[in-house]
Amino acid sequence: MKTQSNHFVRQSERNIQDKGLSTAVKKATRKAFEGRLKAMGETSIEHGEQIRMQAAFVKRRVLADLPYFLELAEQRMIENGMRVLWARDGEEACQQVLEIASNHKVAQVVKSKSMLTEEIGLNESLEKSNISVVETDLGEYILQLNGEWPSHIVTPVLHKTKESIRDLFIDKTDMPFTNDSRQIAQHARKILRNAFLKADMGITGGNFVIAETGTLCLATNEGNGRMVTSLPRVHVALVGIEKVVATLKDFATLTQALSRSATGQKITVYTSMIHGPSRPDEADGPESVYVIFVDNGRSNIYASKYAEVLACIRCGACLNACPVYHQIGGHPYGWVYPGPIGSIITPLLNGLENASPLPYASSLCGACKTACPVDIDIPAMLVALRNDLIENGLSAGVMDFVMKTWMGMMTSKSLYSFSGKAASLIFNKLAIEKILPSPLNGWTKYRQFPEFAKKPFHAIWEERGKKQ
């Protein structure tokens, strides 16, 4: 997908005004936020923190030896009967999928939710080659019907109201009018059940790959992940190279931390552990299973000071915790991964120049780091990215002037105290009803301008010293 992150500001302004959207986003993120707190703190808050640190530790331990564990995972998966391919970028990965499809004479594909395939634009590639693709996760299916991209990593249509989803099914499929969400779901179930039974190939991502056993793991709730990996003849899984974990024991911690952080569930309804094609005594399962390890910029991140971001398990907890995301939803971030984590991944994978507003899309309050089940220091990385923007001359020039002036004032006592007095006089005159006039009104568009104190603190302090 092409990034549109440089339109961040105007997209955000539009979404802030959209009442339906902002209500839906706030409601959904609030619910997920509370669910996570309850599930992670099930035993006690302290224990939840210890589990978070344990998850953070095991992810970093495997990353420290990533090439070793990738090779081990490859070897074990081959022993289990899977075929393992490596793709440097999205184009190569798409090409590999197309080749597999052509070798197996595939006409119809069903997919379970995968952010990586969104990232590399796999659906477009398949459709260009006249292979039909059906997304089978309910949320992703809704997006496919509407030609949209996900606005959240875990709950991709969280920005949509029930009514707009219903109207979409009425317009794009033959659904009769209803106000009952269950009937909408039943309608989709029927259409998609048909697609599962007809498909030649199933495509999935992978939540984890366990190196010691050569296991591909998928965590889903609807059951579509199981259908996609057991009914069609061929299964292709596209997995980011950062998804490998060392042991089953680590997987036990991570998969529970994932579901608890993502949706507040203690574990997802279906946790599938896949070991390759169906065995000779099995009637279910595909004839061929392919796993494609996709790099697409990840090894470059690994070699940078941002390597820690590869610990991300894509739970979406930082989105649910973020006060900026609450206001604007996911689409203004302009690419596949929105929210705080997206503000790091998007510029790193697409180039800073293509996502320059994103590192600033944060109040640096730190809620994202606290929510992150693997304790990624998101605020620190956002600050580092801002630094990179300035060093590369990609930051707005006016800020440079402002900052230099500010520095001059802050390092001289007399200038500081003079400018304070001047600002107090000028701004108290300028601000009418707590709103500043142009060109300063950008600041007060969504905020009130506070009145300056009658006497600055340093003056009060000096007087106090004299009295004593």
Add this chain to the structure above:
Amino acid sequence: MSSRQVILKTLREASFLSPDKNLLSEYRHVTPMPGATREAILVRFVQEAVALGVHIYRPDHPSEAIRIVLEIIGNEKKIMAWDFSHILLPGLSNELEKERIKVVEELDPSIEIGITGADVALASTGTIILFNGGGKLSRVSLLPQKHIAIFREDQILLDFETWVQGLAADKMDVFRKTNSITAISGPSRTADIAMEQIIGMHGPGELHVIIVQ
């Protein structure tokens, strides 16, 4: 150089700082239940499963278990099931035959009932674990609207971590012999329509668990 070599080379040339080993002095279970008795484990399983919307039955006698199964089947005459050697309820296949209920394997979307055993169950999350293969078809627990799982009380373990540690002791051979293993925790669900919990999306909308002694 192949893509594989390029990727591995880039990774090898970089250095990722190992985390401080002292940070993880002991391995913690996500929901610890130290010293839990068999009774406590059973109670916990039932609590968690019920919270997920699972129907739980604890019959005293196999004949009662069979009666429960027949009641859930209702008027259906065609069902799916695992090979009966993997379902710990002797006499079930005879009773089904007597009632003229046919057990089929085909992918027939009209089939409403699937009967399986379970290889393991986990108390802390109300989970049942099914190893697919060798007469244990995966579709039986997936395609029908109602899934009935029958297993013994002593198959319930404390949690995911306990199960995984047992596998490691077994050298994981059984684990890797099957093409797929599924841990199931409650009926299929989705919250994609305005965060409303809807039960029965693609998988079974009803999960009936019969714990026999």
